[in-house]
Amino acid sequence: MSRRTLIISPAPTANGDLHLGHLAGPFLGADVYARWLRATGREVLLASGFQDTSSYVVTTARRLGTTPQDLVTSSGEQIEGTLAAAGIAVDGFTGDEDAFVKTVRRFLEDLHAGGALELRTLLFPYSPATGEYLVDGFVRGGCPVCLADGCAGLCESCGNPVAPGDLLEPRSTLDENDPVELRPAQVFVLPLERYREGIRAHFAEHGRAMRPHMAQALQEMLSRPLPDYPVTYPVSWGIPAPFPEVAGQVVNPNAEPAAWSIYCAQLSARNRGLDVTEDELWLTGAGTRVVYFLGFDNIYPFAVAMVGMLLAAKGRYLLPEEFVTNEFYELENAKFSTSRRHLIWGRDLVAEVPRDVARFHLAATSPESQRTDFTRAALERVTSARLIGPWNRVAEKVDAFTGRGALPVSARSREAAARIVKRFAAGYELEYFSLTRIAETLGEQLGRLEDWDVAPGQEGDFCHQVDVIARCGAPLLIDLAAGALADLSIPTGEGPAEITPVPLPRLSGTVAG
Template sequence: MKKVLVFAPPPTANGDLHVGHLAGPYLRADIYARHSRMLGNETYYVCGVDEHQSYVAFKGRQIGLDPQETADKFAAEIEQTLAAAHMQIDLMVRPTRLPHYKTFMEKVFQQLQRDGKIVEREEPCLFCDACQMYLFGAYVRGICPHCDAPSGGNSCEACGRPHEACELRHPACNICGAKPGVDKLTRFFMPLSPYEKQLREYFDTAIMSSSIRALGEQMLKDGLPEIAVTHPANWGLSAPGLTGQKIWVWFEIALWHFAATQALAETIHEPGGCERFWKGTDVEIVQFFGFDNTFFYSLFFSAVFQAMDPQICLPQVLLANEFYRLENLKFSTSRNHAIWGRELLRDQNVDLVRFYLAYSGPETEQTSFVFAEYEQTVKKELLEGVQGWLLHLGSAVSDEYSGIAPSPGVWTETTHSFYDRLNEILRKAEASYSAKEFSTQRAARLLLELAREARFFSHSESHWRRVSDRRLTRNTVIALELLAAKTLALLAAPIMPGFSACLWHDLGQTQSLQALSWPHDLEWIRPGTLISNLNRNYFELYEDVKSLSRPVAAHT
């Protein structure tokens, strides 16, 4: 057994989470962590809330709240949405409520200043004369200097590369729309080039999505930039050494990981504290995030960690996802083209939503939440496919065996073949949940493949029930179907925990599904076990998805 620390990015507290957010790092991290626990690992899923982004203060201006009130409002909504989606998060960390957080940030910042790893520079910046403010982050828009896509102040969602706000082409103030001027300003910068050797070695050894590796290798080839780590602002943590400036939130989030881990260590009474996780040889650290944040989580954070202490172990696994769209268009709250997570989860069975988001999630390419496809998938694959097969199996066990699991009897070529297919699905599912091949899409499709194989097998072998001399063959058929149902409950547990727990109980299994180790081999249901209620509606909260034929209006 090893310790596994799974991180999902702290969502920015400038709005609730819509379905696009949930389908990305939050559900993916939850599925990974649940599977890791089933492997017997001591696993912790850590998330939080990003309260100090410029987007929080910007949103507050729009809705008439100060930044802290804005952060409080949306942090509460974010936590409620994650809970509604049955995310099994072990610790949610809010910076403004974490003791010693500010002191820790200042201490590390000052140490890096003294070590010469953060340096003072006078560089060009954007300034809006009309608004009398320095523009960065949420306050400016323009054209990315690297890929010509529309971009915000300090990084591009399209290509994932960072840039200075003054490098934007055709910049405009997001408050008044005016074209800003260019001024000189002294800020603190962190050069990344001193860590090039360590970063190259890291990219050669870590498990990471190809999109992460490609961006990192190209930036290493082009030469690593210097990154401004302070900005003049009225919201955030004050930067030691420069009056009126705040620590850039992405530098803060890098250090947030250690503050969060220390809070976790105190919660679980880990005597080694934060270092037990970040310097332990028996610890796996896994980081999920969206592709647009690839630079920060792969290059920038790694450089910050090495600057702090070269003995820190960098995350062994980095897994990125692409953007999730709605009806093939980008989610947009301003155009009311969005579905808030809590609104969907309020009306739909949570496991159905989790399944579809895993099934259609944006792993290596942008994908889309399409209502017609959601309806078709739920009805055909889950209600008619999975539910239909379990109903048929429940009736057979009840009518032919008085609800008691039989022992396997006589085997045929067909029963041997079905057993082999179950084994193959188990192996593929194990790979789909692993770090090297992690794919919720493949895992979800394997659940459907198992149900389709079982349904086909059930109907093809149902004829033996009419042949009295082949009772032992029929016993093998039903025992194999029960084995398939048990395997389905186990394989589906990371994606559909509620469904799996109910099915597990109905199959007469008394031990906790969460406490079990992942099955490396198929495990029969013990003969004589009482099988109950397989004819129940496992998705009873499901309602007609035609009621969702148009996007739920987003509240801006």
């Protein structure tokens, strides 16, 4: 019996809606993979949500002239609405609810009680003018590893952690004219170096789906001593730290992933009618296979620090098995940027074109191992040539055969169908999961059917293979599948001896702007 798979796409910051870079990266991949598992008879949970504790909520709210809490409220609604509009079927959508906060605090209290957390004095950028420490989105500077300019916390370029006190030439993002100095503060940390060999051993055994950039980055990170990982920060925005030794501090948002993952698993399971306790699905021996779809810049908090935290729980919890990463998706050869208004919101695109068309193009151009680019001209060109035109011409052929009743399907066509399923499975199964390969295979198969000169006696074979290809494309083309198929199961075994064709829906795809 196959194990239950828990798929998690890390929660985006609640400082705005989701743009195409979010959708083309982890969210579409997670949704497509979940749908494939269900279509092949496997049990799966898909979880995500939003994160309200990041300092970027504060900086964005200040820039927009609103309050952080109002920004969180509006952004959370936008994110959940955009996922639904794009057909991302999340089972558990987490937010800032009290149950999540309690889970985070309880998880960290357990680590503290077990001796896993230690007090350390670290250096932080500090604003003498405001009397505030500056962490993560509050401060920019050079990455001490790759020199790229960015905020503290994580380097988007190389993926390494950037301790606030290690930023090169730090400057405040709240006031660029505010002088910044380094001052010490005592915080709780997880001494990650204790768990480096355990983390390395885990990824030596697992990680078959790991893409080259993540593999290279992990090798680099784990080849040298790991720095202490701050669990608390001396700032005011976030979940209040549950430790009297650091009264007034908050939990580092990048120290939340383990507790958040445990919480969203429970929420997802209960939303699907399962009666589970708080951390039941994460307990060692639960048989859960945990898979993450995430951007490359999130690998340290999820694949290194989180795995270290789970190891620090002394065997209580299982470890995630696979991480599927993506690079940045660009708009006209520049990174999507909310602050520069260089973006296209996900909800806007699916309002302009049918969402199946949008999903197909985002899959075809997904930034799996390198940065890729979105343009409306390419959207129209690619989807018209590879999806809309071929599908509609294939549907016209099928329509011509309807009304004849059941048509025979040859053994040769059943053999071809098995090859088609195998070809699609090569892109869907996790070891070599690839949205671009799925879209490519779909386009190739539709092109083959479009060119098929159906001879007398082949009508059943043709309709049979259209049905198989529609089923294999269903995790991506969700609305087309709903209109064309009575069920979404992937064919197994020898296949049918006959098929009764039915009229098929058509695709449209005009691009505005």
